Amino acid sequence: MRCDEIREMLPDMAAGIGEAAPGMNEHLRSCPGCASKLEEMRRTMALLDEWTAPEPSPYFDTRLAARLREEMAKPQPGWLQRFRAPALALSFAVLMIVVGGITRYGGTPEAPPAAQVPAAPGTAVGDLQALDKNHELYTDFDILDDLQVQHDVQANP
Numbered sequence: 001m002r003c004d005e006i007r008e009m010l011p012d013m014a015a016g017i018g019e020a021a022p023g024m025n026e027h028l029r030s031c032p033g034c035a036s037k038l039e040e041m042r043r044t045m046a047l048l049d050e051w052t053a054p055e056p057s058p059y060f061d062t063r064l065a066a067r068l069r070e071e072m073a074k075p076q077p078g079w080l081q082r083f084r085a086p087a088l089a090l091s092f093a094v095l096m097i098v099v100g101g102i103t104r105y106g107g108t109p110e111a112p113p114a115a116q117v118p119a120a121p122g123t124a125v126g127d128l129q130a131l132d133k134n135h136e137l138y139t140d141f142d143i144l145d146d147l148q149v150q151h152d153v154q155a156n157p
Contacts, residue, residue, distance in 0.1 A: 003027075003031060003033065003034055006024060006027055006028070006031070006034045007034065007037065009021060009024065010034070010037055010038050010041055011041060013038060013041075014038060014041030014042045014044075014045050015045055
């Protein structure tokens with residue numbers, strides 16, 4: 001058996017409740033750490049068996065009854081004071097739900113994209129707009145260039 005398995009059974013063994021598992025006695029003889037832990041627990045249990053609870057004070061019941069009468073004599077809180085904390089918690093929860101909804105679904109609509117104003121041809125903006133508009137056409141030209149290279153390679157081995 002391993003030490004961690006033995007240590008789980010030590011409190012029952014020290015109290016005399018549990019039975020020794022097979023191989024436990026051999027382990028306790030071979031492992032000084034587990035054996036000392038068992039001995040310490042047995043000494044602690046013996047001390048606890050000798051201990052007696054102190055008797056309560058003879059005036060304990062009288063003082064308890066007086067304290068209970070004092071508490072009962074205090075004015076009871078009204079209905080508003082009783083529901084103040086739950087109402088505050090409920091309002092905070094509703095506030096959190098509203099803020100979460102606004103954050104999740106957006107409080108203000110997004111502005112529509114700005115209309116594209118055509119730029120004069122030959123300027124940087126005009127050239128970029130032309131490239132953007134004719135993207136597919138230019139992509140096809142790249143394919144044609146690749147076909148031309150392949151044709152040249154086949155023609156001139």
